[in-house]
Amino acid sequence: MLHPATPPVTAPLSAHVPTAGRSGRTPDFPPPRVLFVGSFVRAALGSRAISEDLAEHLAASGWSTTLTSRSSARWWRPVDMAFTIARARNRYDVAVVDVYSGAAFRWAEMTARLLRGVGKPYVTTLHGGSLPVLAAREPRRFRRLVARAAAVTAPSRYLLELATRVRPDATLLPNPIEPSAYPFRLRSSPSPRLVWLRAFHEQYNPTLAPRVAAALVERHPDIALTMIGPDKDGSEQRVRAVAARLGVAHRVALPGSVDKHDVPRAIAAGDVFLNTTNVDNSPVSVIEAMACGLCVVSTNVGGIPFLLEHETDALLVPPNDPRAMADAVHRVLTDAALAGRLSANARAKAERFGWAEVLPRWEQLLRRLATERVAHA
Secondary structure, three states, X not given: OXXXXXXXXXXXXXXXXXXXXXXXXXXXXXXXXXXXXXXXXXXXXXXXXXXXXXXXXXXXXXXXXXXXXXXXXXXXXXHHHHHHHHHOXXXXXXXXXXXXXXXXXXXXXXXXXXXXXXXXXXXXXXXXXXXXHHHHHOHHHHHHHHHOOOEEEEOOHHHHHHHHOOOOOOEEOOOOEOHHHOOOOOOOOOOOEEEEEOOEOHHHOOOHHHHHHHHHOOOOOOOEEEEEOOEOOOHHHHHHHHHHHOOOHHHEEEEEOOXXXXXXXXXXXXXXXEEOOOOOOOOHHHHHXXXXXXXXXXXXXXXXXXXXXXXXXXXXXXXXXXXXXXXXXXXXXXXXXXXXXXHHHHHHHHHHHEHXXXXXXXXXXXXXXXXHHHHHO
16 A cells, blocks of 8 residues: 655645745745655654755745655655655655665665656755765765756765765755754853763764763762663663663663754753764754853764864864763863853854755755756756
8 A cells, every 4th residue: 555645844825826935035936846855754753854944944934845755664765755756746846855875875866866757856965974985985876876966965064075076066055953942051161961962873872971971970070961862773772781880870861852842952951062973974963052052072073073173162082082082071171261162152153054044045046946947848
């Protein structure tokens, strides 16, 4: 039995009625209808894909958007994508395709072929810190996928450098947030309340966080760590085991996932944010922590040095080094001038990632692709 295509996420007015966008101008022609193709099941697990937020913001501005796939069955997801592309082809004008590594890359390849088959222009938007590894391992596949898109976007300078090797016209469109939703407090005298927010997955190395807490106990006896997020591969149980073995289980709170709207409150409850990952691009969780003014201590991997500036808006340390990360946290907790500088600069940088800056650029790109398609028809 075929599952129906994911219903459009749209404002309650026709997609063909010109509507003023958030940029404040009224367009000269109706906004194009947009299909988003990716894995949109993370909301049920306590997180959301950036494309879901983009679709929501476009819909609030009067655009018609359709998302596929929300199927929780991994095997069905690419089938659902394929059926939606084909059967809903009269309901969209342009598509946005999320590109990750692993199985998701194969889905993106399939999606691109189908979109070309139905004559729809599409944007490939690159995500994930593992894409450079895939591109190096299978350069022909990566080049083919990126070269054939109508447009290519990347959320970080890290992935933009990768994209421009194939597409010099690739566009930088950062992962945006709504800065006003994140309460800012200057952490000039931070308390030893650490926060970690991410999916519990081996590539994000969550077991590093309790090891950092254990390394800080002697210097900061009231250290406390809250780790927030869904468990993807059993890593949460490994975190519990490591915390128990190191004698800090009572200092580590594991509340599970939180609703997207509760993330600002959850992050703002701490003063220092730990990013422990071994592979990364431009994580929204880090940008959210910066918006709240937390002092960020992160591993220096992947796209992180493209996002964070060491000693200016964060402290960067080698990956999987609990002593180095603990020493960095100790510096923040004992140096008020450093903490205040990191906190203030973090908020200032986060404000550059606001939807007010990014959404008009997405609108312009999507309108251009739809217009070019009509002109060439």
